[in-house]
Amino acid sequence: MSITLSKSRAIAIVIFALIATTGKAAFAADHTITALAVKFNPMFTYIEPGDTVNWESMDGHNIETIDTMVPEGFEKINSELGASVSVTFDKEGIIVYKCTPHWGARMGGLIIVGKPADAGAILDAYFASIESDRSNLPAKGLIKKARKDMESKGLL
Ligand SMILES: [Cu+2]
Numbered sequence: 001m002s003i004t005l006s007k008s009r010a011i012a013i014v015i016f017a018l019i020a021t022t023g024k025a026a027f028a029a030d031h032t033i034t035a036l037a038v039k040f041n042p043m044f045t046y047i048e049p050g051d052t053v054n055w056e057s058m059d060g061h062n063i064e065t066i067d068t069m070v071p072e073g074f075e076k077i078n079s080e081l082g083a084s085v086s087v088t089f090d091k092e093g094i095i096v097y098k099c100t101p102h103w104g105a106r107m108g109g110l111i112i113v114g115k116p117a118d119a120g121a122i123l124d125a126y127f128a129s130i131e132s133d134r135s136n137l138p139a140k141g142l143i144k145k146a147r148k149d150m151e152s153k154g155l156l
Contacts, residue, residue: 028088030054033109035061038102040109043142044149049092049114055085061099061107066136068129069096089113094122096139106138110146112155120156123147 028050034041034057045053055063063085064078071093079085081101089095092114099107116122127143130136150156 028052032056035059035099035107038099038105038107040099040107043109044112044146045109046112046153047089047114049090050088051113052086052088053111055079058082058084061102063097064100065095065097066139068133068136069094069126069139071095092116094119094126096126096142098138103135103138106141108138108142110142112146112150115155119150123150123156 029048029052031045031047031051031053033045033053033055035055036057040055047053055061058079059082062079062081062083065074065076067076070076071091074091074093074095077085077087077097078100089111093116095111095113097108097111112119123143123146126139130140147156
């Protein structure tokens with residue numbers, strides 16, 4: 001009885017220490033995206049701020065964020081071809097990325113961080129930005145699909 005008590009007490013102290021020292025990070029999750037042929041799976045990844053996304057099976061692929069389709073102040077990602085990528089996303093928002101060599105085949109995806117209150121307006125702005133840079137045309141179908149997916153999840 002006394003052993004059980006001290007054990008649970010010890011566990012409680014450890015949990016408290018984790019929360020106190022690392023805050024959210026203690027519960028940060030890892031997400032894996034796999035490149036398969038010319039698709040990222042999953043195409044849309046929903047994460048919480050502080051979570052990490054790992055891109056794997058990247059042979060022949062890379063990820064590059066699109067300048068007009070990231071939150072303000074976002075640090076551009078442009079990874080090396082064939083390399084696995086690991087990125088921690090700290091701020092809420094929506095990030096659109098592409099595979100540079102396969103962008104013509106619409107290989108890309110979205111990372112949705114948290115539950116941005118203005119998600120609809122963000123997607124509208126990203127969509128509108130395609131008009132000013134036609135190289136982003138493959139994002140059109142991607143954003144349309146993302147909108148439907150986010151609607152189905154109650155995020156829009
Ligand atoms: Cu690719």
